[in-house]
Amino acid sequence: MALKVYADRMSQPSRAVLIFCKVNGIDFEEILVDISKNQQFSPEYKAINPMHQVPAIVDGRFKLFESHAILIYICCAFPGVASHWYPSDLIKRAKIHSVLDWHHLNLRRGSAGIVANILMANIDGHRSYPQVVNQAEGILLKSLSKLENFWLKDGRFLVGGSQPSIADISLVCEIMELELLSEKDHDRILSPFKKVVQWIEDTKIATSPHFDEVHGILFKAQKRFRERMKTQSNLKAKL
Amino acid sequence: MALKVYADRMSQPSRAVLIFCKVNGIDFEEILVDISKNQQFSPEYKAINPMHQVPAIVDGRFKLFESHAILIYICCAFPGVASHWYPSDLIKRAKIHSVLDWHHLNLRRGSAGIVANILMANIDGHRSYPQVVNQAEGILLKSLSKLENFWLKDGRFLVGGSQPSIADISLVCEIMELELLSEKDHDRILSPFKKVVQWIEDTKIATSPHFDEVHGILFKAQKRFRERMKTQSNLKAKL
Structure with a gap:
């Protein structure tokens, strides 16, 4: 029986797992749990992930x-996975754990915070909380700076070396959420970090063509959001 | 050269690492990085942890x-560590990773949020943010409920079985932060979760006498904080 992956491609950790399975030729079945329809709260899915x-x-x-x-788990349970994704070398593995742990309360917190708030304010007409957005942007910029000046100091990928690890896929999928911002905001936030921008490109190339394929839904959402933001701002200009 | 552990016993992850090293008889040197004196920002420490x-x-x-x-890393690099702390069994190890990852954005977020806010408001006369406290308490109560009804459903410890893993030490040290609240708040929050309360006791016993020794500074702070809270509330009653 093939591995079952329950995912929604609009979720960045879902995309990370899907891309990883595809790149490594894992035999798996993708099962959509549609977050926009609250399917993650269904009794069936509760039995999978409470x-x-x-x-x-x-x-x-x-x-x-x-x-x-x-x-x-997939790196260890599926023999076909190349060792650079999760090397058995103690020090390399420790660095992967360290960057993945750091990610939770830094890059993820900053990125998810800013995207959720700016999108809700721009698209759904929710109240904007400038304090929350500013705080999230502060965390995000600090995290990007740490990526630029610390994590990426030894090579093209996070743990050094010329090939990516699971940490690269996980963190790059997180940063891809910024594609949902306006082009202006996206470029303002990311463009000062040259190594980060190059690392995103390198990770895309190393996981091609699956990276773009799995992100297809995000690019469609980007187009839709940016068009709506434009309409909203045109409307505001006329008022 | 012995392992160097840079820590402040007022930090819950520091306590987890120190207790773990002591329980396992690791030859290590504890080096204080005094957070109350901002020593974590010194250039010397920046070279250790940027x-x-x-x-x-x-x-x-x-x-x-x-x-x-x-x-x-210590489980894998030091041969004397008993296997129950980080079993080589793929499924047990995956469960440990899962609960440790879950911890970051759930129990830690709830516990650290509520303790920081209530303490700052009670002790240092900072403005209290009821919205922030309520949100953190919501996350904390939800996390404690998941511990009670999901993580601890298979046994005395998080990954089942009769002996603790690194996840038990890490999460119990986090919950110990609640000792810094008033006795009333502490009991109100924790006492409904019978399995959690028993699990804290079991983890203390399994890591005795090091657990209490490393937490000594926390109990001293608790006494100080609770006395100050009492004085503050007496003063308010007189006004």
């Missing part, structure tokens, strides 16, 4: 959630 | 930060 989040996997009778744990 | 957080370790020439990554 935390109501995507992604989750089922491998035989074993159920697992949390994308970093999933990526590590 | 993220300015504790704990961090130096093992020979290898520097590492993020407490979960440190615990995993």
